[in-house]
Amino acid sequence: MTDPAHPHGFVGTIFLIAFIAFVLAMRLRRMQRGRRLRLEWLWVVPALYGALAASLLYVSSPTAAIWGACAVALLVGAALGWQRARFVTLSIDPDSHALSQRESPFAILFILLLIAIRFGVRALGEAEAAAWHVSVMAITDILVVFALGLFAAQRIELWRRGSALLAEARGG
Numbered sequence: 001m002t003d004p005a006h007p008h009g010f011v012g013t014i015f016l017i018a019f020i021a022f023v024l025a026m027r028l029r030r031m032q033r034g035r036r037l038r039l040e041w042l043w044v045v046p047a048l049y050g051a052l053a054a055s056l057l058y059v060s061s062p063t064a065a066i067w068g069a070c071a072v073a074l075l076v077g078a079a080l081g082w083q084r085a086r087f088v089t090l091s092i093d094p095d096s097h098a099l100s101q102r103e104s105p106f107a108i109l110f111i112l113l114l115i116a117i118r119f120g121v122r123a124l125g126e127a128e129a130a131a132w133h134v135s136v137m138a139i140t141d142i143l144v145v146f147a148l149g150l151f152a153a154q155r156i157e158l159w160r161r162g163s164a165l166l167a168e169a170r171g172g
Contacts, residue, residue, distance in 0.1 A: 020115060028108060034100035037090065039166075042159050046152040053148045056141055066138045070145040077149025084110055084150070085157035092165045099162050114150075118143060 062070065087107040091100050122139065 024108060024112070027103075027111075028105075034091065034102040037099040037101040037158065037162055039099065039159055039162050042155040046148065046155055049144070049148045049151050053141075053144045056144055060135075060137045060141055062138060062141055066134075066141060069138075069142050073142045073146035074149040077146040078153035079149075080114065081150035081153030081155075082157050085154040085161075088158060090158070090161055090165055092169050094169065097166060097169050099165065101158070 057070070060066075084107060087104045087110060089102045089104065091102070092098070093100070122143065
């Protein structure tokens with residue numbers, strides 16, 4: 001049965017699934033060869049997501065319970081980001097000292113799992129928001145803070161490992 005508020009929900013879902021499949025196919029294709037890793041640019045995505053999270057939290061003025069949920073989401077996201085960074089193999093060119101990264105196939109499976117969890121949490125949150133007395137804006141805040149933890153921890157771990165590889169190559 002079609003929801004009157006979202007008459008094109010099924011078509012939108014199909015387009016979303018197709019878009020995610022396209023992006024993952026491109027990632028798989030890119031995974032076949034290593035990409036250059038520039039340590040000096042690893043801060044950009046967490047900084048942008050941090051600004052987004054800060055602005056969303058400022059606008060929504062969350063309650064103490066939502067702040068607590070955001071803190072938990074940040075920690076869970078950081079743990080998963082660190083794990084995702086472990087799926088990345090770093091290597092260094094001995095002559096030019098250029099770093100490169102290569103994701104394992106497990107990284108793509110990990111991304112798929114995270115996407116599925118995100119959709120599940122969002123759908124459950126939207127369906128149960130009234131019963132839990134939580135707004136959709138609060139669920140969005142929590143998911144954005146989760147993503148901030150994920151991106152920040154992943155890039156910190158890549159920076160840590162990449163810096164150690166560079167120091168070893170230059171010193172040894």
